[in-house]
Amino acid sequence: MSTLANQIEEYLKKLLSLSETGILELKRSDLAEIFMCVPSQINYVLDTRFSANQGYMIESRRGGGGYLRIVKLAMDTEPNLVGMIKQAKDARISRQSGEKLIDRLYEEGFLSSREAMLVRNLTDDAVLKKAGDAELLRGELLNTVLLLLLREDFSERS
Numbered sequence: 001m002s003t004l005a006n007q008i009e010e011y012l013k014k015l016l017s018l019s020e021t022g023i024l025e026l027k028r029s030d031l032a033e034i035f036m037c038v039p040s041q042i043n044y045v046l047d048t049r050f051s052a053n054q055g056y057m058i059e060s061r062r063g064g065g066g067y068l069r070i071v072k073l074a075m076d077t078e079p080n081l082v083g084m085i086k087q088a089k090d091a092r093i094s095r096q097s098g099e100k101l102i103d104r105l106y107e108e109g110f111l112s113s114r115e116a117m118l119v120r121n122l123t124d125d126a127v128l129k130k131a132g133d134a135e136l137l138r139g140e141l142l143n144t145v146l147l148l149l150l151r152e153d154f155s156e157r158s
Helices: 004-018 028-034 039-049 078-088 095-107 113-122 125-131 134-151
Strands: 023-026 056-061 067-072
Touching: 004 023, 004 039, 004 067, 023 028, 028 039, 039 067, 095 113, 095 134, 113 134, 125 134
Parallel strands: none
Antiparallel strands: 023 067, 056 067
C-alpha cells in the first residue's frame, strides 16, 4: 500500500498532467481535506517531491484567501542542461537526488526508459559504495551523462 505522501504526490502530478499550461492552483486546506490530513503533510510533500531540482516551482500565499500554485518547469532547451551540469560538477549528490534527476530527465524525454534504468543502476549505492565516496562519484557520473546529452542533436530525439 502506498503512503499518504505518495498518494498526494500522484494526485498532484495527475492534475498537473491534465493541465494544458503546466500550472496547478488550489487551496492547501482543500487538498488537506481531500486526503484527511493536516496542511503540514501537504507542505512536506511539496518540499520533498516538488522542488526546483525535480522540475517544479511552488508559489503560495497563506491565510483565508491563500492559494498554492505548482508550476511544472520546462526543460526543453540546452541552457537548462548546462545549468544542471554546473550543479552536478564536483558536487556530492545523494542517491535520492540522483534518482529524482534521472526521473526528470526521463519525464522530459532526454533519456529513454532503458537509458534511465541504465544510469539509475550505475549510480546505485550498491555499486558506488565499493568505490569509496559514493555521492561524489554519483555527481561525476551524472555530470558525464549530462555532457553526453548535450553532444546529441536534440531534434533527433523528439
